[in-house]
Amino acid sequence: MLDDQEATRAKHGSGAVVVGIDGSASAVRAAVWAGAEARRRERPLRLVQVYTLPQVRAPIAVGTCEQVRAGLAERAEGWLSEARTAVLAESPGLTITTGAREWSPVAALIQESQHADLVVLGSRGLGGFTGLLVGSTAVSVVAHAHCPIVVVRGRMPQDPPPAAGPVVVGADGSSDSDGALAFACEEARLRSAGLTVVHTWSDVVADGVLRPHPFQDDAAEIDRVEHARLADQVRPWREKFPDLSIDLDVTRGRPVQALLERAEHAQLIVVGCRGRGGFTGMLLGSTSQALIVHSPCPVAVVRSPDEGGEETR
Incomplete structure (x- = not known):
């Protein structure tokens, strides 16, 4: 009889290890960690970047709004490419997919978790994932996620996570x-x-x-x-x-x-x-x-x- 994870995989295909990418060094380290985890699990890696159009008080022209949206989308693709390159340097040959979208980071990660083996986050962030690990946002992701979540940390903020020990x-x-x-x-x-x-x-x-x-x-x-x-x-x-x-x-x-x-x-x-x-x-x-x-x-x-x-x- 299939357990819950295997039943999900049978329905949706192999679950990926999903990483939230925001352009920070912390997110890149998390992606590299997640790449090694995906390799151990024999799962693909999925890099996700979610951006939100900034709210402004004064009305702006539609053209300007679209230019901002296009700029955010372009920046998201650049961050995803940077993270993908870093992962492949440590885990060559790993199957990697990417996704960039305009939405709520929390809602996006919860949705991604429906078909994921694991969701991985950096310990510090910027861009669309700013504050993701502080207060109600983190609680919301964990409370409603469909899979385990890992926050990747090292001894110091700039340190890679340890690879030895129990x-x-x-x-x-x-x-x-x-x-x-x-x-x-x-x-x-x-x-x-x-x-x-x-x-x-x-x-x-x-x-x-x-x-x-x-x-x-x-x-x-x-x-x-x-x-x-x-x-x-x-x-x-x-x-x-x-x-x-x-x-x-x-x-x-x-x-x-x-x-x-x-x-x-x-x-x-x-x-x-x-x-x-x-x-x-x-x-x-x-x-x-x-x-x-x-x-x-x-x-x-x-x-x-x-x-x-x-x-x-």
Whole structure:
């Protein structure tokens, strides 16, 4: 029986790895990263540039408006060509398609995600994708996308993303983190890398509920119980990926701090859209913002399998 991704591919053809291009160096680095990812997945790469006609308060002549539109379209094609050249320099022979259009960047990326394996974004932007990773725009893309999204980051804004180290994934026992685990296991397999599964616990809260005796429970016993729960969640993935090295990392503390510390030596960090316990509200609060802004490696955000994206027309 086909899973959801395979059923989508059967209906629409092989899903591409899609990259949002905006003329920034960050987007070019994201495209190069995505090209290597497409090669590993044996998928084509699709480069997308979306531009919006600037709003002006004073009326302008129709001819002037059309000249601006033509200029934006020409610039978009130039940015796409630049990104394509950079990708082919690192991934020669990769099948690449491009698309430039006048529309809303968020709506365009959501629509592209309907038939994509993955949508990849740079960590800084300009042009049509300005501010894409800040505030409600990023939340909108992730909340309605039909596939995982990766934000490509390096240690410093101008640095390329790391290519060595384990894949790190946050897990909290929820079905949402099961989706992240599935994605992370496959990524680690494709990269011939190890997988580190991170789970945090708190003295005060357990499974989203206040502990009866906060700060009084035996920390060693809590750690043992949480480790056993994580082992139970990971067991099916050990069986599905018997050749994959999977390390369990259970620690007391805040999820964002634990994940950022492990990201220092990782090549990819993976989280779910929502969860419970330590990872509640991952994409709606400070944890997601911290990962997107401060992670020294790419961040993948994965929707749970039972969350369908909304159609964008």
